[in-house]
Amino acid sequence: MPVKLADFRTTEKSWWCPGCGDFGVLSALQKALVDLQKEPHEVAIVAGIGCSGKIGNYINCYNIHTTHGRTLPVATGLKLANRRLTVIAAGGDGDGYAIGMGHFMHALRRNVDITYLVMDNHVYGLTKGQVSPTSDAGFVTKSTPSGNVEHPVRPLELALASGCGFVAQGFSGWVPQLIELIKAGVQHRGFALINAISPCVTYNLVNTYDFYRERLKKVEDLPGYDPTDRAKALQAVIEHDGLLTGVLYRREGPSYEDQLPGFRAEPIVEQDLHLAPEEFEKLLAEFR
Amino acid sequence: MPVKLADFRTTEKSWWCPGCGDFGVLSALQKALVDLQKEPHEVAIVAGIGCSGKIGNYINCYNIHTTHGRTLPVATGLKLANRRLTVIAAGGDGDGYAIGMGHFMHALRRNVDITYLVMDNHVYGLTKGQVSPTSDAGFVTKSTPSGNVEHPVRPLELALASGCGFVAQGFSGWVPQLIELIKAGVQHRGFALINAISPCVTYNLVNTYDFYRERLKKVEDLPGYDPTDRAKALQAVIEHDGLLTGVLYRREGPSYEDQLPGFRAEPIVEQDLHLAPEEFEKLLAEFR
Amino acid sequence: MLSEFAWKVGGQQGEGIESSGDILAAVLARRGYHVHGYRVFSSRIKGGHTNYRVRVSTRPVRTPNEDVHILVAFDQESIDLNATEVVPGGVVIADSHFKPKLPEGIQATLLDIPLTQIAQENGSQLMRNVVAIGATAYALGLPHELFHDLIHERWGRKGREVVEQNLAALRAGYDFAKEHLGEVHFSVAPGDGVARPIMSGNDATGLGAIAAGCRIMAAYPITPASDVMEYLVKRLPRFGGVVLQCEDEIASVTTLVGAGFAGARAMTCTAGPGFSLMQEAIGLASAAEVPIVVVDVQRAGPSTGMPTKVEQSDLFAMIGGTHGDAPRIVVAPATLEDCFYVTAEAFNLAERFQCPVIVASDLMLGLSRQTVEEPLDLAKVTIDRGELASEEELAAVPAGQFARYKVTASGVSPRSLPGQPNGQYLATGVEHAPTGKVTENPENRVAQMDKRWRKLEGVRGGGLRYLGDPEPDILFVSFGSTFGAIEETLAMIAADGQKAGFACLTRLWPLPKEELAPLLTRAPRVLVVEQNATGQLRRLIQQELGFHDKLHSALRYDGLPFLPRQLYVRAGEVVA
Amino acid sequence: MLSEFAWKVGGQQGEGIESSGDILAAVLARRGYHVHGYRVFSSRIKGGHTNYRVRVSTRPVRTPNEDVHILVAFDQESIDLNATEVVPGGVVIADSHFKPKLPEGIQATLLDIPLTQIAQENGSQLMRNVVAIGATAYALGLPHELFHDLIHERWGRKGREVVEQNLAALRAGYDFAKEHLGEVHFSVAPGDGVARPIMSGNDATGLGAIAAGCRIMAAYPITPASDVMEYLVKRLPRFGGVVLQCEDEIASVTTLVGAGFAGARAMTCTAGPGFSLMQEAIGLASAAEVPIVVVDVQRAGPSTGMPTKVEQSDLFAMIGGTHGDAPRIVVAPATLEDCFYVTAEAFNLAERFQCPVIVASDLMLGLSRQTVEEPLDLAKVTIDRGELASEEELAAVPAGQFARYKVTASGVSPRSLPGQPNGQYLATGVEHAPTGKVTENPENRVAQMDKRWRKLEGVRGGGLRYLGDPEPDILFVSFGSTFGAIEETLAMIAADGQKAGFACLTRLWPLPKEELAPLLTRAPRVLVVEQNATGQLRRLIQQELGFHDKLHSALRYDGLPFLPRQLYVRAGEVVA
Numbered sequence A, B: 001m002p003v004k005l006a007d008f009r010t011t012e013k014s015w016w017c018p019g020c021g022d023f024g025v026l027s028a029l030q031k032a033l034v035d036l037q038k039e040p041h042e043v044a045i046v047a048g049i050g051c052s053g054k055i056g057n058y059i060n061c062y063n064i065h066t067t068h069g070r071t072l073p074v075a076t077g078l079k080l081a082n083r084r085l086t087v088i089a090a091g092g093d094g095d096g097y098a099i100g101m102g103h104f105m106h107a108l109r110r111n112v113d114i115t116y117l118v119m120d121n122h123v124y125g126l127t128k129g130q131v132s133p134t135s136d137a138g139f140v141t142k143s144t145p146s147g148n149v150e151h152p153v154r155p156l157e158l159a160l161a162s163g164c165g166f167v168a169q170g171f172s173g174w175v176p177q178l179i180e181l182i183k184a185g186v187q188h189r190g191f192a193l194i195n196a197i198s199p200c201v202t203y204n205l206v207n208t209y210d211f212y213r214e215r216l217k218k219v220e221d222l223p224g225y226d227p228t229d230r231a232k233a234l235q236a237v238i239e240h241d242g243l244l245t246g247v248l249y250r251r252e253g254p255s256y257e258d259q260l261p262g263f264r265a266e267p268i269v270e271q272d273l274h275l276a277p278e279e280f281e282k283l284l285a286e287f288r
Numbered sequence C, D: 001m002l003s004e005f006a007w008k009v010g011g012q013q014g015e016g017i018e019s020s021g022d023i024l025a026a027v028l029a030r031r032g033y034h035v036h037g038y039r040v041f042s043s044r045i046k047g048g049h050t051n052y053r054v055r056v057s058t059r060p061v062r063t064p065n066e067d068v069h070i071l072v073a074f075d076q077e078s079i080d081l082n083a084t085e086v087v088p089g090g091v092v093i094a095d096s097h098f099k100p101k102l103p104e105g106i107q108a109t110l111l112d113i114p115l116t117q118i119a120q121e122n123g124s125q126l127m128r129n130v131v132a133i134g135a136t137a138y139a140l141g142l143p144h145e146l147f148h149d150l151i152h153e154r155w156g157r158k159g160r161e162v163v164e165q166n167l168a169a170l171r172a173g174y175d176f177a178k179e180h181l182g183e184v185h186f187s188v189a190p191g192d193g194v195a196r197p198i199m200s201g202n203d204a205t206g207l208g209a210i211a212a213g214c215r216i217m218a219a220y221p222i223t224p225a226s227d228v229m230e231y232l233v234k235r236l237p238r239f240g241g242v243v244l245q246c247e248d249e250i251a252s253v254t255t256l257v258g259a260g261f262a263g264a265r266a267m268t269c270t271a272g273p274g275f276s277l278m279q280e281a282i283g284l285a286s287a288a289e290v291p292i293v294v295v296d297v298q299r300a301g302p303s304t305g306m307p308t309k310v311e312q313s314d315l316f317a318m319i320g321g322t323h324g325d326a327p328r329i330v331v332a333p334a335t336l337e338d339c340f341y342v343t344a345e346a347f348n349l350a351e352r353f354q355c356p357v358i359v360a361s362d363l364m365l366g367l368s369r370q371t372v373e374e375p376l377d378l379a380k381v382t383i384d385r386g387e388l389a390s391e392e393e394l395a396a397v398p399a400g401q402f403a404r405y406k407v408t409a410s411g412v413s414p415r416s417l418p419g420q421p422n423g424q425y426l427a428t429g430v431e432h433a434p435t436g437k438v439t440e441n442p443e444n445r446v447a448q449m450d451k452r453w454r455k456l457e458g459v460r461g462g463g464l465r466y467l468g469d470p471e472p473d474i475l476f477v478s479f480g481s482t483f484g485a486i487e488e489t490l491a492m493i494a495a496d497g498q499k500a501g502f503a504c505l506t507r508l509w510p511l512p513k514e515e516l517a518p519l520l521t522r523a524p525r526v527l528v529v530e531q532n533a534t535g536q537l538r539r540l541i542q543q544e545l546g547f548h549d550k551l552h553s554a555l556r557y558d559g560l561p562f563l564p565r566q567l568y569v570r571a572g573e574v575v576a
């Protein structure tokens, strides 16, 4: 029986504000998984803390809700333990690019086969409207009443500069494109970043749906855009001030797991835990 | 009386292995401070944990030795408290780019007026030779007996991608240049990164002095190099695989402190802590 | 004639219904009533039931109670969830638009009133809160004129028309209630006429920090602590200070270490998850003897737990959560006024003892809006910077030899501040000689460790507040926001002719053993009241003083505050 | 005829002098001696004094003692610092190149021997260690042939010539000693001929993990824990496992959370500073009921402290360092064999009780190289995965309704593993209903909190090991590496005709109260032995059981291990 959308739904109503961008991301994710014909039990979502981090609460699959900012190492452990699973990390811009920044940068270079979906609303939603690392300069929030004075984090540039093999950006207002991006990210072997612009209708009245609809471009529409040229991708992102959607860059190659010595195709969780007595003797012999 | 080199020396012998690159960094730092005619009490060094982090033990000035990886937030607090001080954060590649990566990325964009001197030896020295985030692919260490499989962190690219206003690289084998870089970094208003290549003669037998002498180029020697052009700088760094020295990029502009509302020229530590009763009344009145 | 009543409003989160509670509380605070406002909400921005209980009295009240005299309901769920609390004779003011129904058996009058419609008719549906306030005024037997000033102040900036609309809405609500309730209304005893400021514990914490000379705040948002940052970010710049929203809590606390080393008074404010992340750096401040102040507004754990619910379960984490033997001081405000004074004093303790000071606040204390019962007096806030080396002392030191960590009888060693000539030293979390030089010499190690711990022996006095009968049959012991409920329980027990006492700990570490031990010895039975599952305070007392057989626990860990009646019943069990 | 002796080598760090100790220890271990090797070093790569003490005996020894029979010195500093330990009649073997001098009053024979020169003459100065071993052999009255096998094995890979050179160097050292010492040498009682493996506690920990089915290790380097990672990174790939050096300790421990959720057995290994950073995630594992194993090889704190010195001061951090009431299990190996078995069992505890398990090791235990005294028996390592939901059970559940956090009598709820059809659920650190759904319902909260803590009631047995007299005049209580010193103290007290007992705690949380309480009741005096400044174990016992008046502390916190004689003296004070 083919997997249907209903299979990924839960009885839990989504707790987001009406109009929140995260609805679009959730439905794109569900649809992408159906398109890929993944079974709910074959998928594990690792969600952060934030409005965005609740995404796992609303989708029927294996879910783990981490501490704030730790989705990527949790997803790494999960994938290494069971490489047969489709592992998706999902969280907010604060979760991923503030407290989670260190893990983000290291995940980019480690290249474990997970898909990272960041629901970027340029603000802290769940804690009621403070500045976020992706907030624009001058942005007024509860914690920056005179306007933000820090340079915003540019996740796409960072991913490109760090050798990430799949860098994409979507927009929760454009669900069909986002579905395709998620599918491509999941299918990519290695770490895939999908920065999903997901407006917060309550605390961010600057970066609204309209704001993005007016400004976002699709890379397909850039003449001669070549998503395999990293330097060009970087240049395009800088030129367009990050306001591009689509697969910005993609490079095939072995994932972290592929390069680990002795790592098996059979997931660790399916291997026999018992040590053969002769193996134990060999280990002991090293100390004699 | 002018400040002399002896003023920055201590009676403590340096505890590094003979030939360690950190000796060169230490003497360049001391000489730079003398050239700038800073008094020892006007300088505060914030050092990390590692062989490199011991640099503060050997220089007579105010020193704080932090927990591993936390030099940059400590330096931020120190500078905000007393903006008259020359604040220099110093530590290793593990300290700064592994456990400290999150703070590094945020310091780059925050732009507090501190100088960050990373003693980059591509290995963990003090813990006796494990892989570091800047270790090359394939590098064999105690923790990567079959060779490193992660992409190395590229600090210069990251700094350039994050809007850092002063990005330089030096080499502890070339002390005169390093002195100039440190001086320029200290004089720069805002965050200044100086990645100082500092060979570990004990645990890194690949990235040796000779390795770098053969490969490093000075930006001054690149025809038409313009350190104010960020995109070009990025391109040059990528092209030369990071093996460039000199001031790679520099941009003037206000520091974080300069943009803070109400922040005074007089350091916080010199201001009167007492609240005027009428000010207190005003604060209370908000609640009536 | 009510000398006390409670009013509650319920509706959906994110619809701004709290503002009616704020208006009511503010107006009554000005009129000489004592007010306690307690909000129930969840970790969600819009939607889901929320309610706000305002308790009003002619004597000080510091805790919510169970009875509701007037319930304002913006949806049926608010009635269904809260109607059982309505006292016989109470009034339920409910918006007609959802066709309100009272559940069976509730002996209250339903005022079915078109709040939204009246608001719209007067200009905007946003004013339905004001309409409800008008109806409330009538139901309480209060003149609606009481609210006019506040309406002028609140909406004055928006222009005369808006003010007029609000006044009309207020009046319309009042009139509607008058018409439909008729004689059915309470009458409330007059207040004492003293206008009291009304604020939350978090506000008082922020105010205390400013008064104490705190000029650097570094924090990362987290419920229920973020307000302190948000309060300070608007006010500190006026005093040359700065609030830095960091990338995480580790950055926040290590920023303080830098600031404290430099000589600034600096603080952070967080809740459990953030506090756990700070453990390593707290050890650094302890070992390097750097003064820092960390406020932990405790919420229900473990882990993310219930971010909007109260708990007092970080006690062991605060006292011993970092590795190694790391001395620190933990103080605990129990009242709104304490939030001000205890926080302010925390900065003195930090600088006098050159160590981290943790302020153990909690969600109930931090978020409840209350009238200030004892005036906040700036004159009572002293600034004691502890032992600082003078320029002369430093000038006398051989160059580069300043003994920052000199072994002294008190354990406290005078410190120099960066910028002071000849005061250079190395501050470090590595074991060090008196000069700061790193050494593993065993004798030096013992001398330094002993010196650091000896400091805590100097932390004396002021850690315990005693209330009630001096020779009690039952002694309550607690810390933090349970204060209010215990205070009322004492009164209930006294009314029974029995004797109860209350040792409120305002310092948890070092535990005020000298003050507490004789009380425990004297009391035949002790009830340790705490909002956690494992009796952390009881175990701490056992650890330090014993008395295992005498100590009983009153524990609550479902996220809700203790009610006085509950404690009264529990005390009865213990005495029986 | 010595039934026991100690040999010590001293020199500069980074010069590889430890290798002579390793050779001596390895050879004697093969010949049926019991060996304990203890290295003193500092946080520095090259330079600075280091020494390595090898204690050799015909009966098991688990701790260093004070006497040295043979001291090998590569510099004068090594003589100056260590000569006082040399027993009368002992031998100091010192390299002529530094013109060694014995301090006044030392009744030892100085063998002034050109170690470096002899080594150079035989091929390379690197072999001076082997020359010293040759001289040692003579001074102990042992044939140099004893060492030949090991030399063949060790240098065989480098070719025949190198082996021959080393054999010649060994022989030259032996001959030189023979010529110059003549009759001045010890003679050593024969070993029992049983070849015992020799390894460090950290090795045993790594081996225990492999035996227990641990296949994922995520860690960040830190002294004295890194060896566990370095041991495993070479061996786990053989078994399909992986060692991940993370960017920090937060990543390490959260990696385990992912792996544990997936159903793998995963571990990390750290020391104090890293442990403090893990506090938040330990709370997550506790709340979300994810099995993880965290080894803390304790070192001297607080903060960075003294990274190369022993301490046992993370006890409170391990038991209660995360915010909130977060149940976990803390076990404590006391011997090398425990490092193997206790670590292995930690994985069973983690999966049976679905919670974090912390293994409280320490630097002495982790780094000392010792002979294995009780054979490490793979058959004794069982694998108990705890309650796992079967495919059939899951198939019977209505879709999406699996009650992962079902409230059960034991508190343990069967878990599904990702990949199992119909077992989907939400694992979360937020308070949740039995299905994992987030809820703040107060009754559910209490039910879940109680369920999680109830699990710990099932942790029974195996937490305490009793040694010595069943009716002791003095009862020692301790955990961790002080075991060896206490064991010897017991023997000294018994030799005096007095009665001493020893309760060695191999589980610290939940404290084995039922086993410990009767022992404490019976013993007239109790001496709690621990390597920390504040008596953390004593305070823990007081907290849980009382007995304040009876409990005395033996504390050592200068970075050095307790010596049996020291404890013997302290026990005398307590009994007096």
Ligand SMILES: Cc1ncc(C[n+]2csc(CCOP(=O)(O)OP(=O)(O)O)c2C)c(N)n1
Binding pocket: A049, A050, A051, A052, A053, A067, A068, A091, A092, A093, A094, A095, A096, A119, A121, A123, A124, A125, A126, A127, A132, C220, C221, C222, C223, C249, C273, C274, C277, C304
């Ligand atoms: C350690 C820790 N610090 C702080 C918090 C409080 N907190 C919860 S969500 C959040 C940030 C929310 O912003 P973002 O990640 O952008 O998610 P959004 O709500 O905008 O989707 C914070 C700071 C926490 N839960 N844990």
Ligand SMILES: Cc1ncc(C[n+]2csc(CCOP(=O)(O)OP(=O)(O)O)c2C)c(N)n1
Binding pocket: B049, B050, B051, B052, B053, B067, B068, B091, B092, B093, B094, B095, B096, B119, B121, B123, B124, B125, B126, B127, B132, B200, D220, D221, D222, D223, D249, D273, D274, D277, D304
């Ligand atoms: C929280 C914490 N984790 C781990 C360590 C152990 N440690 C000390 S130095 C160091 C890294 C050293 O590498 P690097 O920063 O490159 O400095 P280097 O010694 O190479 O100069 C580590 C992991 C520590 N001190 N604290």
Ligand code: SF4
Binding pocket: A015, A016, A017, A019, A020, A021, A022, A051, A052, A121, A125, A126, A199, A200, A201, A202, A203, C045, C046
């Ligand atoms: S606050 Fe913003 S991010 Fe959160 S649910 Fe509402 S709209 Fe979405």
Ligand code: SF4
Binding pocket: B015, B016, B017, B019, B020, B021, B022, B051, B052, B121, B125, B126, B199, B200, B201, B202, B203, D045, D046
């Ligand atoms: S180990 Fe390496 S980095 Fe450390 S002191 Fe020696 S040479 Fe320098």
Ligand SMILES: [Mg+2]
Binding pocket: A050, A092, A093, A094, A119, A120, A121, A122, A123, A124, A125, A132
């Ligand atoms: Mg966000």
Ligand SMILES: [Mg+2]
Binding pocket: B050, B092, B093, B094, B119, B120, B121, B122, B123, B124, B125, B132
């Ligand atoms: Mg390094």
